[in-house]
């Protein structure tokens with residue numbers, strides 16, 4: 001009997017980070033200072049440059065925000081990856097293979113307090129959900145998912161035991177199964193991602209209604225971004241969370 005495991009989280013671990021606010025400033029200064037712009041690539045002076053970073057953000061001069069990188073290891077269900085992988089620009093991915101390794105029996109189950117019930121005026125484009133008040137509905141939902149997950153995973157293992165190509169054996173695994181990816185992006189591409197995959201009704205100029213689970217991943221990335229690029233992050237928030 002395989003020990004199927006359940007998780008409700010999207011885990012994001014920072015693997016590496018290159019650059020910072022000072023590099024945004026230095027990259028922008030090349031415009032007027034040429035080779036001398038390097039003098040601005042100094043972390044100690046970056047605090048003085050919030051005015052310039054704010055100007056770049058406000059006027060959507062985006063390229064100075066590309067001379068940096070951050071790499072995350074993200075563990076998320078496939079239904080989250082289907083959305084995340086749609087971000088084509090300034091994102092690089094490497095994902096664990098379903099052809100060359102056996103996929104782990106780790107599946108997504110929502111937290112009890114995840115808003116999940118459609119409301120009366122539900123609309124595509126701006127969907128809203130309420131908490132599930134009825135324990136029996138939540139329990140039945142979770143039980144149904146667990147039954148399917150376990151059945152699908154055993155079918156997958158049986159096919160592997162029969163010697164079937166792992167790339168084919170996996171076809172009945174559901175999108176709730178977890179997968180791990182390395183994700184590398186730059187501050188500009190991350191801000192584009194955050195603007196679409198976080199819900200900020202009070203602060204965003206263009207309010208997005210993302211899937212709860214991709215927002216879990218986006219918020220974890222946002223937290224690391226805010227620490228590595230505090231001035232850029234502040235300018236992003238102050239200017240309506242619009243990617244420059």
Ligand SMILES: Cc1cc2nc3c(=O)[nH]c(=O)nc-3n(C[C@H](O)[C@H](O)[C@H](O)COP(=O)(O)OP(=O)(O)OC[C@H]3O[C@@H](n4cnc5c(N)ncnc54)[C@H](O)[C@@H]3O)c2cc1C
Nearest residue numbers: 083086087088089090091125189192196197208209210211
């Ligand atoms: C709430 C929400 C609901 C969604 N619903 C659906 C859905 O129902 N169906 C669906 O298929 N997708 C859906 N999506 C995905 C969405 O259509 C985008 O694919 C995804 O958000 C990535 O955005 P992007 O193209 O701006 O990002 P990226 O691919 O990273 O592109 C970044 C920017 O680069 C520029 N760019 C990239 N490629 C091109 C190009 N080929 N030509 C010109 N400019 C380009 C654009 O300015 C773009 O904004 C949804 C997204 C969200 C946030």
